[in-house]
Amino acid sequence: MASRTDSALRGLRDRLAAMAAPPFRARAVQLCAAAAMKLVADEFRGSHAPDGTTWKALVSRKGKPLLDTGRLRASFSVSPLVDAFRIGTAVAYAGYQQFGTAARDVAARVARQNARGRFISGKARKASGKNFEGTVTRGGYLVRLRAHRNGGIPARPMLPGASLPPTWREAFDREISRALRAQIRGTA
Numbered sequence: 698m699a700s701r702t703d704s705a706l707r708g709l710r711d712r713l714a715a716m717a718a719p720p721f722r723a724r725a726v727q728l729c730a731a732a733a734m735k736l737v738a739d740e741f742r743g744s745h746a747p748d749g750t751t752w753k754a755l756v757s758r759k760g761k762p763l764l765d766t767g768r769l770r771a772s773f774s775v776s777p778l779v780d781a782f783r784i785g786t787a788v789a790y791a792g793y794q795q796f797g798t799a800a801r802d803v804a805a806r807v808a809r810q811n812a813r814g815r816f817i818s819g820k821a822r823k824a825s826g827k828n829f830e831g832t833v834t835r836g837g838y839l840v841r842l843r844a845h846r847n848g849g850i851p852a853r854p855m856l857p858g859a860s861l862p863p864t865w866r867e868a869f870d871r872e873i874s875r876a877l878r879a880q881i882r883g884t885a
Contacts, residue, residue, distance in 0.1 A: 728872040730775040730782040741770045746854040748862040753851040797852030
């Protein structure tokens with residue numbers, strides 16, 4: 698009987714010692730990274746910042762903010778580090794959405810739009826082979842924009858700032874607690 702108890706204690710001691718080893722820490726980081734990706738997805742779905750505040754409503758179109766094409770939402774990824782992870786996006790305009798922009802004066806210009814009202818670049822226009830030099834030509838037309846004051850882009854944070862908001866902290870605590878319980882039970 699004593700040998701079974703000694704064996705169980707030895708196993709528990711080994712599992713507890715393994716918590717300080719790199720594989721356990723790496724697993725905990727992976728679980729937290731997955732939780733962070735879920736939190737970002739939840740923010741896009743609910744149109745809210747990491748701290749729970751609702752993103753400012755759209756002015757230029759109907760629908761939810763930051764979900765026009767889904768490109769920004771789909772671009773988030775995590776990179777594991779030694780005892781941490783990095784979450785981010787390579788989309789160039791993400792910073793404008795995260796931090797917002799200041800109001801500025803916009804000069805009058807001519808902009809090409811497609812039939813859906815989306816602006817298209819000169820390069821895309823040339824590649825399409827369509828003639829945009831008229832009022833309406835096969836789905837594309839020219840629009841003259843007047844000078845106006847651009848109100849800027851309101852900040853719509855997708856990632857936490859310097860400190861973790863409670864929802865993020867709770868999610869990470871929950872994942873680390875699960876990993877610890879599994880390690881202690883020997884089911885990790």
